[in-house]
Amino acid sequence: MKSNKVVSLLKDLGLLLYAMFALFPLVWLVIISFKHDREMFNTTFIFSPTLDNYRVLFSSGEFIGYFVDNLIVSVGAIILSIVVGVPAAYALARFDFKGKESIAFTFLSFRFAPEILVVLPIFLIYQKIGLYDTYFGLIWIFQVVSLPLMIWILRGYFEDISVEMEHAARLDGYSWWQVFIKMIIPLIKPGLVASSLLSFIFVWNNFTFSLLLAGQKVTTTTVAMLKYVSSDTVHYGQMAAAVLISSLPIIILALAIQKHLVRGLSMGAVKG
Amino acid sequence: MQVEHKRGKFVQADSTTLLSNEEIKIPFLRKMRPYIILSPAFLLTIGILIPFGMAIYYSFTNFSFKYAVYNWIGLENYISMFKDPEFWHSVKVTIMYAGLATVIETVLGVIIALLLNRESVIAKSLRIVLIFPLVIAPVIATLIWQLMTNNSVGILSKWLRMVGVDNFTWGADPKTALFTVLVIDAWVFTPFVILLVLAGLRSLPKAPFESAMIDGGSAWFTFKNLTLPMIMPMLLIAVLFRLMASLQMFDIIFALTRGGPGNTLMTLPLTAYTEAFTYKELGYSLPYMLILWAFVYLISHYMVKYWSHTQKKASGK
Numbered sequence: 001m002k003s004n005k006v007v008s009l010l011k012d013l014g015l016l017l018y019a020m021f022a023l024f025p026l027v028w029l030v031i032i033s034f035k036h037d038r039e040m041f042n043t044t045f046i047f048s049p050t051l052d053n054y055r056v057l058f059s060s061g062e063f064i065g066y067f068v069d070n071l072i073v074s075v076g077a078i079i080l081s082i083v084v085g086v087p088a089a090y091a092l093a094r095f096d097f098k099g100k101e102s103i104a105f106t107f108l109s110f111r112f113a114p115e116i117l118v119v120l121p122i123f124l125i126y127q128k129i130g131l132y133d134t135y136f137g138l139i140w141i142f143q144v145v146s147l148p149l150m151i152w153i154l155r156g157y158f159e160d161i162s163v164e165m166e167h168a169a170r171l172d173g174y175s176w177w178q179v180f181i182k183m184i185i186p187l188i189k190p191g192l193v194a195s196s197l198l199s200f201i202f203v204w205n206n207f208t209f210s211l212l213l214a215g216q217k218v219t220t221t222t223v224a225m226l227k228y229v230s231s232d233t234v235h236y237g238q239m240a241a242a243v244l245i246s247s248l249p250i251i252i253l254a255l256a257i258q259k260h261l262v263r264g265l266s267m268g269a270v271k272g
Numbered sequence: 273m274q275v276e277h278k279r280g281k282f283v284q285a286d287s288t289t290l291l292s293n294e295e296i297k298i299p300f301l302r303k304m305r306p307y308i309i310l311s312p313a314f315l316l317t318i319g320i321l322i323p324f325g326m327a328i329y330y331s332f333t334n335f336s337f338k339y340a341v342y343n344w345i346g347l348e349n350y351i352s353m354f355k356d357p358e359f360w361h362s363v364k365v366t367i368m369y370a371g372l373a374t375v376i377e378t379v380l381g382v383i384i385a386l387l388l389n390r391e392s393v394i395a396k397s398l399r400i401v402l403i404f405p406l407v408i409a410p411v412i413a414t415l416i417w418q419l420m421t422n423n424s425v426g427i428l429s430k431w432l433r434m435v436g437v438d439n440f441t442w443g444a445d446p447k448t449a450l451f452t453v454l455v456i457d458a459w460v461f462t463p464f465v466i467l468l469v470l471a472g473l474r475s476l477p478k479a480p481f482e483s484a485m486i487d488g489g490s491a492w493f494t495f496k497n498l499t500l501p502m503i504m505p506m507l508l509i510a511v512l513f514r515l516m517a518s519l520q521m522f523d524i525i526f527a528l529t530r531g532g533p534g535n536t537l538m539t540l541p542l543t544a545y546t547e548a549f550t551y552k553e554l555g556y557s558l559p560y561m562l563i564l565w566a567f568v569y570l571i572s573h574y575m576v577k578y579w580s581h582t583q584k585k586a587s588g589k
């Protein structure tokens with residue numbers, strides 16, 4: 001009994017050690033975001049907190065611009081993915097047709113296509129047809145990230161709904177379209193919300209596409225942040241504040257969909 | 273006789289009209305329906321398939337951002353790539369990075385998931401918050417670690433100085449660069465393994481573990497012979513996802529050192545990026561990515577096969 005307690009204590013200690021590694025960087029970031037530049041070098045935990053970093057960040061409008069750009073392309077990409085992805089997922093779940101698995105695999109393989117390989121020819125095309133450095137250009141290329149996720153996760157949710165229920169509704173005289181809108185969509189709503197938010201997180205965090213296909217007129221936060229570091233006058237406190245503000249939305253989203261995270265991150269392979 | 277015939281026909285028609293009446297009138301449209309429903313998604317991603325074909329085509333040319341004209345040069349890009357020692361170096365770095373990252377994250381992830389799968393207060397309260405690093409953009413995570421290891425304000429350098437390590441070089445020295453990117457990669461992606469394995473652990477049946485305990489099996493025996501085989505499907509998914517993603521990792525390395533110092537961290541994606549955008553040789557950069565893509569494609573193909581196999585097994589078919 002006593003040795004059990006010791007073992008349990010050791011296990012908790014191991015967890016705490018890992019938690020230090022995983023969480024301390026974030027805690028420290030919060031701390032320095034409230035620190036004045038004067039106190040940055042000679043204090044660690046004891047200092048007089050200030051909101052100056054946040055004030056400067058929001059007063060310039062520059063950071064807000066990046067944030068809004070990121071929001072526009074992320075929301076745009078998710079809406080487009082929902083519009084074309086929901087019917088596609090439904091078709092892959094419900095119908096039996098020639099080439100079904102190959103089509104499903106083709107969609108999945110976009111998710112695992114090396115981003116640099118996709119981006120090199122797209123870079124040429126976008127410059128020719130004028131989509132380089134535009135909102136729509138980014139929204140379109142982000143379908144590589146969000147559409148496979150949407151289709152594969154939702155396909156699993158559609159498969160969970162029994163065909164008999166659908167048939168019953170059809171027998172009651174509803175048209176196929178009515179059944180889809182009134183019955184099926186409400187049933188997959190949790191999955192739809194989860195896969196949308198998860199796609200949002202991935203698009204929001206994307207770096208390669210935003211770096212190589214935009215950057216002057218349309219700048220996302222990840223790209224902007226890297227420029228921040230390269231500039232000569234680094235205000236560490238402001239940088240920490242910027243990192244926190246741009247990461248906060250996705251941490252909140254992740255908490256909101258934590259029940260669906262496992263299923264989403266494994267693209268439906270693990271029904272956690 | 274006639275009545276019976278009619279009845280039989282009626283029953284038959286009824287069972288096929290369950291889905292819709294119009295379907296029988298226009299069988300062709302019904303046959304095409306899944307394709308029609310799928311077409312918007314396909315049209316959208318066709319935009320990706322065309323560039324992919326272009327990438328293969330350009331890999332046989334000497335296309336360069338410096339000149340307006342380019343020529344078909346056949347396999348020359350591939351031949352000079354295979355002769356280039358830099359290529360073999362980047363293959364080595366890519367495999368080392370992906371292999372080490374996957375092993376570290378898998379081992380650490382499984383250990384932490386096992387520790388979290390208990391009913392202690394600490395385990396319960398940490399289950400959610402430990403996931404946080406996973407949702408932070410890898411580029412941003414790299415910035416955070418750069419701040420932490422910064423010589424003037426970084427708290428890690430401060431602590432290291434306190435224990436007598438004066439100038440730990442992190443990403444700036446070839447000896448420690450790989451270590452540094454691996455730490456950042458593990459910081460971001462270990463929670464991915466934790467999340468999946470923990471989900472697996474929590475769905476395990478209790479009975480076999482109780483009987484193992486009654487039989488007096490050691491903790492290691494139970495883990496090796498019961499837990500590990502039972503969470504294998506989920507663990508394998510986690511490993512394959514991590515392997516594929518880390519083979520293509522660009523963000524962290526680019527943000528930390530852009531492939532340096534020297535060519536220390538020049539993985540295949542970094543080399544392709546440098547060839548295309550620094551040296552402007554697009555034609556020569558493409559074979560690097562096509563080789564990597566072929567490799568990743570093979571892994572993902574195997575993964576999907578295994579995946580449908582386990583799903584069939586799970587649904588009892």
